[in-house]
Amino acid sequence: MTGERGVEPGVEPGADLGVDLAAVVAEQPDPLLFATVSGAHLYGFPSRDSDVDVRGAHLLPVDALVGLREPDETRSRTWVRDGVEIDLVTHDLRKFVRLLLRRNGYVLEQLLSPLVAHTTPTHAELVALAPATVTSHHAHHYRGFAGTQWRLFEKTGELKPLLYTFRALLTGVRLTRGGGLCAHLPTLADDAGAPDYLPDLIAAKAEREHAAADVAPARVRDDIDRLHTALDRAQDTSPLPAAPTAHDALNDLLIRARLTR
Known part of the structure; x- marks a missing residue:
C-alpha cells in the first residue's frame, strides 16, 4: 500500500488476492490518484474464481484538455495477470468528480472502499469531502x-x-x-x-x-x-440534503490537482 489516507485502510488487496496490484498501478500511463478494489471483494462475497475489479481516478495533463481533441477520460481494460482476471476502470479526476456530484453510488463506493491498492493526499481530500456529496437521492x-x-x-x-x-x-x-x-x-x-x-x-x-x-x-x-x-x-424521511454541498470544494481540489501535476 502506498501513500497516506485519512480513513481506515482495511486489508491490502495485493496480499489477499494473489495478484500484484502495485505493479498494475505502476503501469498506468497517467498518474493514479487512487486505486481500490470494488465488486464482489468489496461486497464481501467473492468466489474462488472471482475476477478482481480495480477502480480509481487518474490525472490527465493540462495539454490533453485544452486542445481540439476530445480527451479519453475513461480507461478500461480486462486481462489476466498471475492467473487472476483483472478488470480495471479509471476516470480522469474531472469526470470522477462530476460523477460523484451526480449522486452516483458506484464511484462513491469506489472512493470509500477500504480495499486500497494505491492512495495519495488528493485521495484523502476526496474521502474527506465525500460526506458532502451524499444526498437523499x-x-x-x-x-x-x-x-x-x-x-x-x-x-x-x-x-x-x-x-x-x-x-x-x-x-x-x-x-x-x-x-x-x-x-x-x-x-x-x-x-x-x-x-x-x-x-x-x-x-x-x-x-x-x-x-x-x-x-x-x-x-x-x-x-x-x-x-x-x-x-x-x-x-x-431521510435526514440527508437533497443536493450535494461539496461542489465548490471539489472544484478547487480539481484545479489544484491539475495545475500541480
Whole structure:
C-alpha cells in the first residue's frame, strides 16, 4: 500500500488476492490518484474464481484538455495477470468528480472502499469531502441497481445477481437513513430487515461464481419487495440534503490537482 489516507485502510488487496496490484498501478500511463478494489471483494462475497475489479481516478495533463481533441477520460481494460482476471476502470479526476456530484453510488463506493491498492493526499481530500456529496437521492441509484440485478436473477436463477440485489437495497437503506456507506453484505446482514438466510447464501456463493440460488422464490420475492418499501420510506424521511454541498470544494481540489501535476 502506498501513500497516506485519512480513513481506515482495511486489508491490502495485493496480499489477499494473489495478484500484484502495485505493479498494475505502476503501469498506468497517467498518474493514479487512487486505486481500490470494488465488486464482489468489496461486497464481501467473492468466489474462488472471482475476477478482481480495480477502480480509481487518474490525472490527465493540462495539454490533453485544452486542445481540439476530445480527451479519453475513461480507461478500461480486462486481462489476466498471475492467473487472476483483472478488470480495471479509471476516470480522469474531472469526470470522477462530476460523477460523484451526480449522486452516483458506484464511484462513491469506489472512493470509500477500504480495499486500497494505491492512495495519495488528493485521495484523502476526496474521502474527506465525500460526506458532502451524499444526498437523499442516492436512493435512486440503489433502487435502480437492485432492479437491474433482480431482473437478471429472475432470468438466470443464479445466486450472484440475487446477492447483488440484496446488497444494493441494504446499502441504500442504511445510507439514505443517514447511517453512512456500507457495501459489505456480511455486515449489512446484521441490519434490521435483512433476511436471516443471507449468511447461508453468502457462504454458497464463495464456493462457485455462477452457482444456482437454492431459495424459495416466493419468500425471496417478498423480502425484496419489503426492502424496496424500506428504501422508499428511508428516502421520504431521510435526514440527508437533497443536493450535494461539496461542489465548490471539489472544484478547487480539481484545479489544484491539475495545475500541480
